[in-house]
Amino acid sequence: MALASRKASAVKIRVLGSAAGGGFPQWNCNCFNCDGVRHGTINAVSRTQSSIAVSDDGVDWVLINASPDILVQIRANPALQPARLVRDSGIAAVLLMDAQIDHVTGLLMLRERGSPLPLYASAQVLADLAHALPITRVLGHYCGVDAHPLAIDGAALTIAPLANTTFLAVPLLSKAPPYSPHRDDPHPGDNIGLMLQDSASGARVFYAPGLGQVTEAVEAAMRQADVLLVDGTCWSDDEMITLGLSKKTARMMGHLAQSGPDGMIALLDRMPARRKILIHINNSNPILREDSPQRAELAAHGIEVAFDGMDISV
Template identity: 65%
Template structure:
């Protein structure tokens, strides 16, 4: 299968519009060797298909489509390679790009869990608004590992798993999580049998979830923060990474420790990287540490063959 990284940054992108942290100021001035990134999203196709599945619709989706011609195959007057959209959660940086897909002649095929559908109908009524345009053909995701397929991408199979993380701030589940607020997805090419696990928002890894991750040929997991107190240390928040549903890379029980236990032949990628994370600086000791652990940092516009 082919996975295109449309966006690799967390909410706000990189550099963030109002941020002058070392990373954001440095990339603007050229003092920090880093690549700008849009907000996180991937596009997945099997090896033979032009059409595929968009995972999350970020506010940057129009820029991402322009930057990746594979999403606009130009086969007819109105055309798109997006056969369907899968939402991993209901966060603003993963769902508001749906507004930009409204110029369709038929309802938008959308896969999401019940809690996300509720949040995007009530707390942030994107789906209701789209009803005034193309409409939405919503398909239910049950995050229990049951396999399912998406008609426009028959070469791929999907299994969703409930994750420990955080629902959007406007969700009634924000401080009382329910299964399906956030999901991870195992994506399998039905011809080659190769698979990838995608979880851009991941607050905790349990042994059963790690078993799923360990069976994948590649994992694309939460790269939001380097340390648990990253935002506190910068004076930008009073909450830790774990408080807002993200497992930091460093420290005891962090993402690096878990990824070190993956099978040797599995590729490990970090995605959804916050603008404050020092791994964005390609010359940083943190980036060098990731390289020692054979962990890669996602970049916009890269297509990977898994």
């Protein structure tokens, strides 16, 4: 990705990783998809664990979630390493959607910063990362963390140095991570969706890599968006059970499957957005195979599948 001059422009989103936790192929999985992509016997490409980067000038970026694959993702995206100084990064800040392992452990890889890492997350997420999984305490012995509690009351914010992008948290109904002391006692802020808005044009992107239940507030936010970048984890609710990979349904794991009368496809069909894109694709999902019937069904509904390196401009 070429570096750009500092000037007002459209919000830019780079998909750093498009897979669910474990990536694709998952290290210990020999399902049809994982075995096939390893051996080149299916029409599919590898993917790292889900994360996006947001910029409005192509120079400074806000990282949305920090996956365990962050170092691979930085190497694959030169704009995140602009080399203006002997030690440098294009990552100006990190915003977390939740405290899940596959969204936060990459923070540890940023420990060599020369200044405290600006970190935006809900009070619930910051508490989990200070105590239950004490990543912020560990980072205190390295670069340090400049924590910013993220409001979930409908107030938008800007994150310096991005001057032309606003960020608005939309609370989701879902569980905290398994390690959280309130795993079975959900709190507002455990998980959020995120509305990104270009302050000049007013164009909006709604991002929710984990979306298990669609409340009235969430559906209203989705209807306002020009681009939807949302949960594509599983094709069917019983997918993981059928393949012998888990005893949990997609909904039990906090994800709305694509198929079925109440699935993601039916939801997206109701939305006026000009682009509808699925992200956070689990290794079991047949939509990873570009020539699968399920992939063709998505295309028939005007739904895209995110891939690592995908660019989205608003």
